[in-house]
Amino acid sequence: MRRLKWISSKTAIAAFALAIIIGRPVAANAQACCVGATAVGSGRLVPYENAMLGVTVRGSWIHGSMSRDGAYTSTPSDAYDVTLDQQLIGTLRLLRHAQLTIVLPFVQTFRKIGTLSESGGGIGDVQLGARYDFVEPGALAQWPGIALLAGLTIPTGVAPESASGPLAAGSTGTGTVIASGRIALERAFKTTFVLLSAGAEWRSPRVVSGFHTQRAPAFSAGISVGHAFKNDLVVALSASYRAELPARLDGRSVEGGGQELTTIAISAGRAISDDFRFQASISADVPAAPLSRNEPAALIASFSFMRSSW
Numbered sequence: 515m516r517r518l519k520w521i522s523s524k525t526a527i528a529a530f531a532l533a534i535i536i537g538r539p540v541a542a543n544a545q546a547c548c549v550g551a552t553a554v555g556s557g558r559l560v561p562y563e564n565a566m567l568g569v570t571v572r573g574s575w576i577h578g579s580m581s582r583d584g585a586y587t588s589t590p591s592d593a594y595d596v597t598l599d600q601q602l603i604g605t606l607r608l609l610r611h612a613q614l615t616i617v618l619p620f621v622q623t624f625r626k627i628g629t630l631s632e633s634g635g636g637i638g639d640v641q642l643g644a645r646y647d648f649v650e651p652g653a654l655a656q657w658p659g660i661a662l663l664a665g666l667t668i669p670t671g672v673a674p675e676s677a678s679g680p681l682a683a684g685s686t687g688t689g690t691v692i693a694s695g696r697i698a699l700e701r702a703f704k705t706t707f708v709l710l711s712a713g714a715e716w717r718s719p720r721v722v723s724g725f726h727t728q729r730a731p732a733f734s735a736g737i738s739v740g741h742a743f744k745n746d747l748v749v750a751l752s753a754s755y756r757a758e759l760p761a762r763l764d765g766r767s768v769e770g771g772g773q774e775l776t777t778i779a780i781s782a783g784r785a786i787s788d789d790f791r792f793q794a795s796i797s798a799d800v801p802a803a804p805l806s807r808n809e810p811a812a813l814i815a816s817f818s819f820m821r822s823s824w
Contacts, residue, residue, distance in 0.1 A: 574813065580806045708738070774806055795815070
């Protein structure tokens with residue numbers, strides 16, 4: 515019954531957010547097309563841009579983990595798990611409403627457990643992304659912006675089982691192909707915007723230590739609410755939820771193997787000029803049942819700097 519109430523609560527929140535997005539807006543200002551791209555997500559072109567190059571620097575610290583029941587356990591005082599990565603991002607407009615993005619990451623990991631410490635790094639998994647805007651945000655008075663996104667992660671990094679060292683700090687990738695799809699709805703109300711998205715992902719099967727394993731499909735949903743200030747600074751609050759079904763090992767479902775993760779974030783972005791903009795964000799996984807389970811809990815900070823051409 516408790517689980518049913520939680521699902522009903524999330525459904526009600528999603529329905530309320532959707533009603534806000536598709537409802538009749540207050541007349542949007544000239545920034546309606548661009549405020550969401552300024553503060554949420556990196557590498558996204560606004561309608562007047564044709565290409566973009568950027569760099570993102572990100573750091574994450576795993577401070578604990580959630581069990582299969584959602585119980586939180588903090589990292590011991592004599593241990594740490596810190597990852598730094600730098601991403602080179604390039605986006606090109608292919609058609610009037612279509613754009614293609616490529617992300618090349620470089621990853622460094624630092625781990626310590628007791629007296630054992632280890633570090634490593636290298637090139638991570640290359641990511642490809644495509645976006646098609648059926649309706650640009652602010653283009654039609656009665657419709658929100660509607661976009662379809664697709665992603666493909668190529669396992670160019672070092673898989674965890676292939677990393678040398680007992681702590682696998684040299685791992686820079688997942689070792690599997692990841693394909694994803696997402697739909698996004700975005701509505702601007704004067705200087706405020708609401709972004710609602712939902713998607714799914716699939717991972718290819720792999721062989722680890724002689725066992726055939728495959729992570730199950732995952733489903734996610736997110737909402738962002740942001741505001742553009744008079745100095746062109748855009749600030750957004752975001753929340754996302756991701757659920758993954760139990761993985762399969764040698765054709766059998768792993769009991770208790772499902773995962774859930776809820777993350778909250780605050781981000782800000784500002785256009786320095788017509789060609790340059792920056793973006794910064796801080797996010798935190800929520801280490802509490804029933805919001806998260808079977809996942810590590812992390813704090814993540816990132817900074818992005820992008821230059822576009824038009």
